[in-house]
Amino acid sequence: MKQSSKLTTAVLSASLLVGAIVAPASSFAAAPIAKKPGAFTQASVERTAQGKLIVRWKADTDLGAAKVYWSTSPDNIETTGKLLAKTYSAFNGFVTEDPKPGSHIYFLVKGGNSSTIETAERKVNLQGAFNFRDLGGYKTTDGKTVKWGKLFRGEELGHLTDADLKTIQEMGIKTNVDYRTDAEVKALPDPVIAGINNIRTDAGNAGWTADMNAMIASGMMKDAASAVQMMVGFNKQMVDAPKFYVQLMDLLNDPKNAALLQHCTAGKDRTGLGSAIILLTLGVDEKTVMDDYLLSNFYRADANKKMIDGVKQQVKDENVVAAITALMGVQQEFLQAAIDEMKAKYGSIDAFLETGLGITKEERAKLKTMYTE
Numbered sequence: 001m002k003q004s005s006k007l008t009t010a011v012l013s014a015s016l017l018v019g020a021i022v023a024p025a026s027s028f029a030a031a032p033i034a035k036k037p038g039a040f041t042q043a044s045v046e047r048t049a050q051g052k053l054i055v056r057w058k059a060d061t062d063l064g065a066a067k068v069y070w071s072t073s074p075d076n077i078e079t080t081g082k083l084l085a086k087t088y089s090a091f092n093g094f095v096t097e098d099p100k101p102g103s104h105i106y107f108l109v110k111g112g113n114s115s116t117i118e119t120a121e122r123k124v125n126l127q128g129a130f131n132f133r134d135l136g137g138y139k140t141t142d143g144k145t146v147k148w149g150k151l152f153r154g155e156e157l158g159h160l161t162d163a164d165l166k167t168i169q170e171m172g173i174k175t176n177v178d179y180r181t182d183a184e185v186k187a188l189p190d191p192v193i194a195g196i197n198n199i200r201t202d203a204g205n206a207g208w209t210a211d212m213n214a215m216i217a218s219g220m221m222k223d224a225a226s227a228v229q230m231m232v233g234f235n236k237q238m239v240d241a242p243k244f245y246v247q248l249m250d251l252l253n254d255p256k257n258a259a260l261l262q263h264c265t266a267g268k269d270r271t272g273l274g275s276a277i278i279l280l281t282l283g284v285d286e287k288t289v290m291d292d293y294l295l296s297n298f299y300r301a302d303a304n305k306k307m308i309d310g311v312k313q314q315v316k317d318e319n320v321v322a323a324i325t326a327l328m329g330v331q332q333e334f335l336q337a338a339i340d341e342m343k344a345k346y347g348s349i350d351a352f353l354e355t356g357l358g359i360t361k362e363e364r365a366k367l368k369t370m371y372t373e
Helices: 003-017 162-170 182-187 212-218 224-240 243-252 270-282 286-299 301-314 318-328 332-346 349-356 361-371
Strands: 040-047 053-059 065-071 082-088 093-096 106-111 116-120 151-154 175-178 197-200 260-263
Touching (some): 040 106, 053 106, 053 116, 082 093, 175 243, 224 270, 243 260, 243 270, 243 361, 260 270, 270 332, 270 361, 286 301, 286 332, 332 349, 349 361
Parallel strands (some): 151 260, 175 197
Antiparallel strands (some): 040 053, 053 093
16 A cells, blocks of 8 residues: 555544544444444445545454455445455545546445445435435344445436436446326426336325415415424325335335336435335334435435525515425424324334235345345
């Protein structure tokens, strides 16, 4: 390793130890698991404002020398990828230039005892989408990990650039599940991407979108509290009539659909619940599922601020602005309403998955085999 690289690694190690580098609260998003001697326990990747990547990891003991590999594929990184650096596990991290700008990169860290952990950026770095994410890396309650590069969530795709489309095509996505209504699709159709099958769900009849002016006139949007209650009701409704999530589960059970992307318009409500259902099915705990749901506020912060600034130019009623602001983001109450409805109506989340969505125990076991490791 070059002297400068050693210095950078040492500086990173020191800064990590004193908490000088700050990541989103859910960047690790890992549920507590039983520790095994000589193993990595967490890993994450964050992109700096300058475009560099910070690969972080934690282990339950000093694993000695470490190697960092990278690849554009999440499969067999050590074999098919490239060696990025030789470092030490005790440093808990490594700073690197983006090894391949314009690609979604996966990393594998290998300790001196051959223990390994895989990680990637949670957010896919695209120019025309703010909330396009990889659901990999989350721990399950039975000690497994959701595979990277197999499950994605996103927002409308009509603003993707040519470079974005190339990135997505390289990621190996096979199926794109679109939750949007007919009106939303007509306003901004999904692009046709070679190798990806675009599938519309039954959400076209869900009655989700409505004219904002009509909603304001009806009193549904009179203040933040009314907007929150509307979203609480909408989330309960999606549990009571979950037909497009039944369709989602059927698609996930077919190996030819992996990797799979699900999206709506903002990638936070219909997609948020869809992502929660996927993670709960795979055995991820409720707190981690909620953390993933709330990350939409982090990734959409800049876009939402611009939209609200525009709303303020047209709407002078502060209470209505507050209502629209509530709709732009996600709140814990929204997803919690859906989870509570699963438990109230079916007795438990497991019962909702089995009875409400029709996922048999055999199908759930198959999903866990396909999407966790």
